[in-house]
Amino acid sequence: MPAVGTNVPRKDSTEKVTGTARYVDDLVFPGMLHARTIRSTIPRGRIRDVRLSFDRAGFTIIDHRDVTGRNVVALIEDDQPLLAEREIRHVAEPILLLAHEDLDTLRRARVDIDYEPLEPLFDPTRSTQLLKDLRIVKGDVEQALAGAEVVVEGEYRTGHQEQLYIEPNGVIAVPENGGVTVHGSLQCPFYVHKALRIALGLPDDRIRVVQTETGGGFGGKEEYPSVIAAHAALLALKAKRPVKLIYDRLEDMLATTKRHPSIVRHRTGVTRDGRLVAMDIEVLMDGGAYVTLSPVVLSRGAIHAAGPYRCDHVRIEARAVGTNTPPNGAFRGFGAPQTQFAVEVQMERIAEALSMDPARLRELNALRPGDTTATGQRVEADCSALQVLQQAVERSDFHGKRERYAGTNRGIGLSLFFHGAGFTGSGEVKLASRAALCTTERGVRILVGSAEIGQGTRTMHAQIVADSLGIPYEDVETGLPDTSNVPDSGPTVASRTCMVVGGILQRCASDLRERIGDMHPREHFTKHGATVVTKEYEPPHGIAWDDDTYRGDAYATYAWACDVAEVEMDPDTYEIRPIHFTAVQDIGKAIHPVLVAGQIEGGTAQGIGYALIEEVVMREGAMANAQMTNYLVPTTLDTPTMDVVIVETPSHHGPFGAKGVGEMPIDGPAPAIVNAIRHLGLDIRQIPATPERIAEAACVSA
């Protein structure tokens, strides 16, 4: 029986429901020390003096002088130190590391730091520190705008968002084999491996990174674990003992990366009958104190900034700048939720300006197969923007409810959106990911560096391999990635684990099938011993991208979706309560429908939080509400009923027609909700749409 398309049992479900899955904090190594990070308390300045006001017996202490390799967090730019030397650029910047056997003694240790404070900068519009800029140009925007019948302008703002995986960041570093092994909660074992190599100055084969069961990531464990791993490894190598470094919730929220805040400006020219003729878009993202992943977040944001629409004249100018807050980084959606919020609220305001039905406006302009995107990419037959829109409108009774809710305290709104699968542009070619299969006693084992972080990597990969080999799903083994015995299949990010890595595994399977003939791999293993097949990523034919001009095929393909939000406003408290959600999402092929629905429901809930309640309050460059008591995420009571429709228009790029699914669901909820609020007569252009902002808008409209 084929496994693909069915709801086979998750590979990890038994461990997870019985409490036997082992997360990093559950592991104990003999002689293990606990560790703590001493951090800056000012947003900008210089360190004058560090005083240790405790008895040092039993402590291992590390500062920047103890870094054995280079004192940098190796990522895109090497601008971020592992441990501050003199200069402080943000609150919670690591300065000193302590380790001790006893957790209480460790917590009581007092360190006093004197600073020479400097004037910090928090407003990205005033920043002169450019982290990255880029331009996407199609046609002649100025001329088209000058000739447009109607021009609509607007500015849209989004705030920080905290990933809030329920398991905080943490690792354990164990000195062994003349090097170090790091076990940790992480998404990208090979990112950590590279960062360790550079930080420790050790050869590749002395460093081993093993993922432990990971309690959620959402991008928040993409780049930051490199910092924690290097800290723990430095301590472990100095102490010659295992070191456990686990953040508590407060530290995790205060110090680690968040979604980039954004300001997006639109100037859109349209004809009176609703055709887009020009889109002029400016994107500004606040990267925080160091570059981290800002260039790539900005890039994905910019590429998605014009939405899934046909328009001959587009100009997108995007900048990411530095400020004195902790660096922002990867979070599900990776720039696209910010820019698609802006374009979808702008579309709603255009409909308003033209007195046109918002669904009709989108219908007129939605990309169809053969149309080109802002980068000039011709979308293929799997472009289903129009279909998902029509299905969502019908299914939610959008027009009926729009009429019935008018004048009540209920509103309904929609958003049409898309999401490119895999790394942007030439990213996949540069990554050159590899994956492997190895025959075993049971059948075959999957060897990948892709992490299971809850989304179902193991299960979905095993389904693809089982069907490609024609063996039962149960005969496919999976495991936790360990850099010492799996090939580098690239980071677990960018909705690439199914389409890209799954695609490589499919090729491994057909190659293995050729080698072993009709035999079951188990039989072949018994007769001939282990056979390993490794394959590397092969770029699809006919895909071309130019990094310098930002023209061409930005992604191998896109997934398409339409969300409809229904909300209710409490007239006394101005609280907006989502009451029902319709999500129609075309992801090519649902390898495992239950997992796919789980991604859509979970991503939608995060998007609802982003839209309404998740507010990072920054005071003097530090998160003032770094606790779950006052940084609120949706609970059961805040999450509405959802009607999830999975559409399957196959893409010839992914295994069994699959595209990416993990990120897209978070792109749509915020604009759909804000457009539903607009239906209530309230002009909201900034999220989260907290009761204070709603009250303000109500005053203006009254």
Place this chain on the structure above:
Amino acid sequence: MRLRVNGRDWEVDAPPMARLLDVLRVQCELPGTKEGCGEGECGACTVLVDGEPVCSCLVPVAHADGAEVTTIEGLGGDHRLQRAFAEHGAAQCGICTPGMIMAALALPSSPSLDDVRVALAGNICRCTGYHAIYRAILRA
């Protein structure tokens, strides 16, 4: 202090203000109970004390002296809720799952959707958006 954990008696040697969560995880070696926040907000640390779900990160062990404590490990592996959570995809990353299951245990039989939403209001899941969890509990 004496605790009865999953049917087994423990003589616990810990300061009275030690968190029940740490005693369970470290001394009783039952790491199935998780810590997500340490401030009573996420519910990952939910266990039953004398049949009532509590956040074990907020309970000083002295308060559980003489009590009957049940953790996820106490359900064996074949409880109807465990099977249903597995079947309906209610455990994604799984870190909230032990706490969710323990909180759900306190529900009356054949609960309504509203019963479930209220009973789980103190348990945060960042992965599922809760719907798979509802499906699991309602069909268990």
